[in-house]
Amino acid sequence: MPRAGDAGGAGSFRALWAGILLNRLGMLTPPFLVLYAGVTRLGGTAGIVALVAASGVGQTVASLAGGVFADRFGPRRTIVCSQLLGAVVCAVVPLAHGVVAVTALVLLGTACGSVPRPAANAMVPVLMPDGARITGYGRLYWARNIGSSLSPAVAGPLVQFWPPGIFVLGAVTSAVFAGLAVVLPSAPTVARRAGGGFFHGLRAPYAQPLVAWFLVATLLLSCLYMQKQGALPLDMSARGLTPTELGLVLSLSGVLVVVLQPVVTPLVARMPFAVAASASAALIALGLGATAFADTAVWYAATVAVWTVGEIMQVPLAADFMARRSPEGETGAYQGAYAFMWNLGLAAGAPAGQWVFAAVGRNVLWAGVAVIGMAVAVVHLMVSRR
Incomplete structure (x- = not known):
């Protein structure tokens, strides 16, 4: 097996990086599932709701289970099997008839597409030397964002x-990722040899007090962060921004991630964990909280830039935190727990923020976001010192 940091490990990491980019490029995302349902007249409004729900459930459940599978069967085998199955599922969707069949396949296909995230994160300690792991997690995060940025340009046409081409795209990218994953080295599967069951892997991360706190903080920050797709578009529309201005502001975050990640992540790697985690939460809180004062596209863009830097700091830092506190052979379960809490926050945060915006107004919403986020930042410092 290649040692972390040697030539073989570097080549394997490049293959993993390319595979993650392809994974995000071909992912079945809700906006294009909605368009597909509309174009094909698949079950009307009920069909659209079913497809979007299936996509969300598949992503959330797979992010948790994928890490446990990676521990029990190895990250390489987990990625290869999930991507081969995903390729078959995506290829079959255009041949299916009826909203029930298509929804079931979308659920399975989205789950297969979401399994590699915790499994790939579990590979980083195998492929990267200890001092470069945050950089490695940052590069995988970068690959996901590049793939997500390219996806609309390909899936839209x-x-x-x-x-049916969006499912063909998913099938092709999944098959190529499976081929790339074959070159990955094996990783320890201590949890399986020691007799740790599937549900033990699901519960284990929540049994450590420090890790449990970090997972709660992840859930809170995710709920706040999701306002970019929840209350933020409503707020900009209420302030008179045109659809074009709204689209440009919302697309800025993805552009900044692609541009700034190679600069920000190495800086984060040199910071103490408590300081970096607290700063990340504070930037997310202050950036979103400052939305209360925004009334032009330039103002909104400035707030987006602030919370995006917080996001860039948070993702690789969190993955490294979970890896360092996971027992040998349980790295995947810990990565999966983090991804699950983040996705759970994404699912709950948007509707909650929209409800608050409609019920009590923008000032209360953005002030609440700032207070909660800053509280997380302060508690990060307190918990780390203890």
Whole structure:
């Protein structure tokens, strides 16, 4: 097996990086599933709701289970099997008839596409030397964002001119990722040899008080962060921004991640954990909280830039935190627990923020976001010192 940091490990990491980019490029995302359902007249409104719900459930459940599978069967085998199955599922979707069949396949296909995230994170300690792990997690995060940024440019024309093409894209990218994953080295599967069951892997991260706190903090920050798709578009529309301005502001975050990640992550790697975690939470809180004062596209763009830097800091830092506190052979379960809490926050945060915005107004919403986020930042410092 290649040692972390040697030439073989570097080549394997490049293959993993490319595979994660392809994974995000071909992911079945809600906006294009909605467009597909509309173009193909798949069950009307009920069909659209079913497809979007299936996508969210598949992603959330797989992010938790994928890490446990990676511990029990190895990250390489987990990625290869999930991507081969995902390729078959995506290839079958255009042949399916009826909203029930398509929804079931989308659920399975989205789950297969979401399994590699915790499994890939579990590979980083195998492929990267100890001092470079945050950089490695940052590069995988970068790959996911590049793939997500390219996806609309590819999936949009496919839905318009050949709707089944989005599933063909998913099948091709999944198959290629499976091929790339074959070159990955094996990783320890101590949990399986020691007799740790599947549910033990699900529970284990929550049994450590420090890790449990970090997971709660992740859930809170995710709920706040999700306002970019929840209350933020409503707020900008209420302030008179045009659809074009709204789209440009919302797209800025993805552009900044692609541009700034290679600069920000090495800086984070040199910071003490408590300081970096607290600063990340504070930037997310202050950036979103400052939305209360925004009334022009430039103002909104400035707030987006602040909370995006917080996001760039948070993702690789969190992955490294979970890896360092996971017992040998349980890295995948810990990575999966983090991904699960983040996705759970994404699912709950947007509707909660929209409800608060409609019920009590923008000032209360953004002030609440700032207070909660700053509280997380302060508690990060207190918990780490103890």
